Amino acid sequence: MSDCCSAPGLLPFDCALENMLSQIAPVTQTLTLPITQALNYVLAQDIASPLNVPNHDNSAMDGYAFAIESLAQGNTLKLVGRSMAGAPFQGECKLGECIRIxxxxxxxxxxxxxEMQENVHVEAEQITFLQDKQLGSHVRKAGEDIQLGQHVLSQGHKISAVDVGILASLGVSDVTVYRKLKVALIATGDELKLPGQALSSGDIYESNSFVLRGMLEKLHVDVIDFGIIEDDFDAIKAAFVSADSQADAVISSGGVSVGDADYTKTVLDDLGEIGFWKIAMKPGKPFAFGKLPHSFFFGLPGNPVSALVTFHQLALVALTKMQNADALKRTSIQVKCISDLKKSPGRMDFQRGVLSVNEQGENVVESTGSQGSGILSSLARANCFIVLPSEQGKVAAGEMVTVQLFDQFIC
Structure with missing residues (x-):
């Protein structure tokens, strides 16, 4: 671990993220897939266009093609042929003539x-143009979209549905991509029950793995769900050993607070090099990261909001690097806050907010209400994080704040 992680007190959020990313090793194994199967994979190659798109000058309208010089002698031209998509006109179009296109x-x-067909008068083979025209009207030039040899997509780019269409338009049938990550999910605790099971006194329903699985599937990884593991040293160790042997990353929630007398922490200390950090962020102060024999480990807090926020702000960024994908880009804007916000200096705060437009057309944000780390509904009602820096104190209504819009992983 770097020096910043051994500093007394809370570890700054930026330091934790930098430390973690410095240790992450991206996957290098590749495979070649047809473009029909490449959606959401990460490109392992640059793509340059093998042709012009479009590959010839073509019409942007149903109408009549002509030489602009033909209209110098009059606005009526003789129709001498047709040009259809896939069946171009093969003859010669002379001055004074036009082609149906x-x-x-x-x-x-x-x-x-x-000229578009709505702006001409047709009488047999005589086509009269009703408006003055300019050279090049309604013509799409060869290479107007993409030029031969132009750089189109970069290594590290995650392939979208539009990208698949672009590749098809270039005649590219196969691409080389990085293999998918395998991510194991583990939940531990005798008090945890699955939805549908009856709760006994002191039991709660396990929800973190359901949220995390949904976000991981949007990341396009293979999820290995180990379910709920009972609070038993041998069972927990067996689960972590199995997860480490199968996955590139292992994620657990709960049992990562420094000083917790739980089996999870003991097992992790025994199996790998794990740092148990107290990060200067809220929610989500306890966080663990490190290396197991064959995988990286991310230990999230047990409270639902804390688990989601630390996963979104820390683990998800690291997993993206593991994919060999471009770094995540998140949209932040400065807006007026119309709620009073409670905040004490010392930790970066990710409060849940609702961004909207007021009657004056201004972007404004307000709190979703109670910001407790166990109130998952505060995220369901939100569409953004109100990000308050560690040195920030309370916020009065009317002050400007930084808002980070929810991305595709939360929405």
Missing amino acids: MTGAKMPACCDSV
Whole structure:
């Protein structure tokens, strides 16, 4: 661990993130997939265009193709042929002549402009143009979208549905991508029960793994869910040994507070090099990160909001690097807060807020209410984090604050 992690007191959030990312090793194994199966995979190669898109000048309208010079002698031209998408006109279009053309059809030789069909008068083969035209009207030039040799997609880019369409438009049928990460989820605790099971006195329903699994599936990883492991040293150790042998990353929630007398912490100390940190963030002060024999470990707090926030702000960033993907980009803006916010200096605070537009057309944010780390509904009602720096104290209504919009992993 770096020096900043051994400093007394709470570990600054930025220091924790930097320390963690400095130790992460991305996957290097690749595979080649047809583009129909490549959605959400991370590119392991740069993609340059092997052709112009479009690969020929074509019409942007249904109408008539002509040479602009033809209109110098009059506004009526003779129709001498047709150009259809996939069936271009093969003859010669001379001055004073025009070609019927459909949207997407190849521009005939010697034609440089198109008039839409609504702006002409047709009488047999005589086409009268009703408006003045400019050179190049309604013509899409070859390479207007993408040029031959142009850099299109970069290594590390996660392939979207639009990207699949772009690849198809380039004639690219297969791409080289990094393999998917395998991530193991472990929940421990005799008090935890699955939805549908009856609760006994002192029991609670386990929810963290359900939230985390949903977010991990959006990250496009293979999830290995170990379910709930009872509070038994041998059972917990067996689960972690098995998870470590199967996964690139192991994630657990609960049992990471320094000084907790629980089996999870004992097992992790025995199996790997794990740092148990107190991070200067709220919610989510207790957090564990380190290396097991074959995987990286992320230990999240047990409270639902704390687990989600530490996963979103810390573990998810690290997992993205493990994917060999481009770093996550999150949108933050400065807006007026219309709620009083409780805050004491000392920890970076991720309060849950609702961003909206007021009657004056201004972006404003208000608190969702109680910010307790066990109130998962505060996240369900929110659409953003109100990010308050560690040195910040309470906020009065009317002050400007930084808002981080929820991304696809939470929404």
